[in-house]
Amino acid sequence: MTPVPPDPTFPTPAGPADGPVTLDRREGPYGEVVLRRRGGADGSGGAPVFEIIANGCFLMDTSDGRSERLLIDAALAGLPPERTRPAVLIGGLGVGFSLVRAVEEGRWGRIAVVEREAAVIDWHRTGPLGALTGRALADPRAAIVHADLVDHLRNDAAPGSYDALCLDIDNGPDWTVTDGNDGLYSPAGLAACHAALTAGGVLAVWSAQPSPAFDQALRNAGFQRVRTEEVPVTRGVPDVVHLAHKGA
Template sequence: MTTPTGSPLTLDRRDGPHGEVVLRQRGSHYEIIANGCFLMDTSDGRSERLLVDAALAALPPGRPDPAVLIGGLGVGFSLARAAGEPRWGRIAVVEREQAVIDWHRTGPLSAVSGPALADPRTEIVHADLVAYVRTAPPAHYDALCLDIDNGPGWTVTEDNAGLYSPAGLAACRELLTPGGVLAVWSAQPSPEFEEALRNAGFAGVKTEEISVARGVPDVVHLGLHAA
């Protein structure tokens, strides 16, 4: 998720309940900016794909048609990866910004997510993820793949910090089936977050890294709901 070089062209700018979101084009790629903070672009996508792949690989073998919740639609790489994997059963994506949903359904990001949105397994939920994980039925998903911030310590809005709090992680754990996996994307490793996962009752906590052009690697933090 390294910011590419060159001058961007603003395609859409909207004010919503959580602030401003902007879709920009830089060369042949698109990028999403929230409240002035660069979130992600379409230049790579390796770490978004790793988020989904690592969650599936961490599930106990032999689990039929596992259900996955993807937190954050973003530029659509995670959804496209999930829809391209026939082993996933139900695929739900929670996205709080109507603008982002529109950019995928009728805008330029449909080039990434169009086939995935047409997949009958896919459901788009327009909701705030922090609230959703606390109100959805328990044991409703086999995997939670969360990518709504630049990491647990670098949130897009202050409200998102509640997702990584002890109460928020407990809610994530309750949303998982026994043996289910929580996968959280981050722009940098965090031993403190690993410890928070263990304190919240997750087992098998580990961090998988993916190299970036410059700086520290992107990572996916993983933890299992012990059966």
């Protein structure tokens, strides 16, 4: 990863060079969100690692990104090869790995990123994370939608709006960041996902651990070819991407 230069909008706070340093902390409608940095401030040339914490729960950081990239790659691979310029909705901007991956792939057409936290959007547009995603955000195919994902799918997404939904807003269906996120994995939430997809479209959902119950919920919601792809991690159970298809 290329070292990220300092950003004058977010001055470097005092603190140990190798310990976590809080760059921004905000209270929003869904609770507290925090951007932290580890390393990269001691002049050694090492790249810093940025972390996003929500309500005291670690969400993600910039140390790896394999599973976030798989989220995009697996969705694209699951689409019919003859489908040209498919539209993708990325649920959750996070640290930007999924957005960058989607922009790197020329086959994608419209790329919508739905993010509910204004702070996260700011960290990419004017803050330190812009060094990672600035070029992707400048791509004419990409647009950020500042909205709650569940509300967007239920109320704003027209039927058949997207060929793929790539969702990463929690640590998984069984480990939500806020209680309101449960609605995404409920029968009504999955029905909204199903409706938003084109025929033959793909739903991809990131999770920190497998969830057989969620796989069954997908089948109950009418999805077909439900499966999971694993991403090995250093310790513990693998990350997974739950994949499901809307019938043609």
